[in-house]
Amino acid sequence: MLEVSDGLPKRLKQCADYVAANPDRIAVSTVAEMAEGAGVKPSAFMRFCQVLGFSGFSQMQRLFRDSYVQNWPDYPTRLEKLRESGAGSASALLAEFIEAGRLSLESLAKTIDPETLDAAIKTLSRANMVHIVGLRRAFSVAAYFAYAFEKMNVPTMIHDHVGRLDNRHAIRKGDAVIAITFAPYTTETVELAEAARAVGADVIAITDAIASPLRPITPLMLTVSEADFGAFRSLSATLSLAVALVVAVGANTQ
């Protein structure tokens, strides 16, 4: 970040401080919002942009937006980039993923909505049966749910599509479905959630806020954003959310 804050007029310094503290906001905010955040008038923020050498807010914002969009390349490319970056020893790699996990947990703590969480737990607690669906990357999570709910004596059924068997008709009114999917989303998971909704079952979505096709299906959305290292993501935060859900439901139903 630019260190020009010294010797700046008061209002401009406020802008500089706010920007330094919330760099990620520039990309998604208007001047008015940024100005309010910094506690100054929009015109002051405007001058700030110009002092920094931009023609205006828009130009500055463009810069931040460009650097923000991350595209997820395919796996060979990800590996290629990782090696180029001189990823070094295995221990260093592990350290990065541990750090990513830590960040994910922090983010989970920050973003989870307690009311939605409570509502999800209530819904699961009064369900006749809990169905779990999560495929591909989300299958680990689904498997954990299935294991843990069973241990808690909560009636549970996992829809794992083994043998391409589709057991969607096992979902009845009065049941609850936990649907887990992350981008790029899995069709089968979304379809099952839709089918569940159609028969009057409740759906709890565990997904990554962004662009989730589960959004139209249910208001009970628990969003988890896993941090990544070199375009690879773990499931640390998601698993923590899962265990919390299971234990809360288990405690309610015993």
Add this chain to the structure above:
Amino acid sequence: MLEVSDGLPKRLKQCADYVAANPDRIAVSTVAEMAEGAGVKPSAFMRFCQVLGFSGFSQMQRLFRDSYVQNWPDYPTRLEKLRESGAGSASALLAEFIEAGRLSLESLAKTIDPETLDAAIKTLSRANMVHIVGLRRAFSVAAYFAYAFEKMNVPTMIHDHVGRLDNRHAIRKGDAVIAITFAPYTTETVELAEAARAVGADVIAITDAIASPLRPITPLMLTVSEADFGAFRSLSATLSLAVALVVAVGANTQ
């Protein structure tokens, strides 16, 4: 890859695909930009937003922007708030598990032995085939390995004992087996590891203690101690170890 788009008109499907592939662009782009990216006219993208249940692009974008900047209150503050929100409440519970996850990650960073980790990665990298076995609680981890190795084009077979099928004879000399088990240890996992050893395959153990029954079987022991809260454990650290292993092996073999 995703097709939420089944049954959508062609242009709208293009929008859906583009959004799924570049979810983070929505927050920082205009309709015109999104439309161009998807290869459609702005008005088509507009209709896409409305089909999704939004009043228009602006409303949809607001959702994405919000979910992106929700990160402001800092982690300790939020965690504290979660805890305060009432002992026994779901949020408080989640806070405890997040904390447990964080502790587990720290512990993993401290206790993992770099040499063993390196050796494990070397072994896996030169294996003809990687077999994964992990049942009950460890099954989530096994499932994650199976998914991630496949993505890395590493030949992988998961021994999930579906239908009580035992495929231990698929394990040959020159293969490597990742055996995952935690107390109380699963007999089948240990047996499979022994059988693998007997035919001359290498075994990598992911387990929770020096006293694990996998110890006599292999020198390649990666021990992870997950912190617990009220006798409930998550798998945050184990999953981070898993992703690190997979990525390291993937980088070695391509």
Add this chain to the structure above:
DNA sequence: CACATAATGGAAGATATGTTCTATTTTAAT
């Protein structure tokens, strides 16, 4: 204290962006 200079806030104007409407094309069904 008076003056010059710089900084500020508010409002007006310009521009970019979102949204809606309709004629035209495409698709599907009979």
Add this chain to the structure above:
DNA sequence: ATTAAAATAGAACATATCTTCCATTATGTG
């Protein structure tokens, strides 16, 4: 092949947002 319905593209319209300008207020200096 004909018709009706749906989907699409382009243009017109509405709105949000950025930007500039200028009167007012604050600051520093002789």
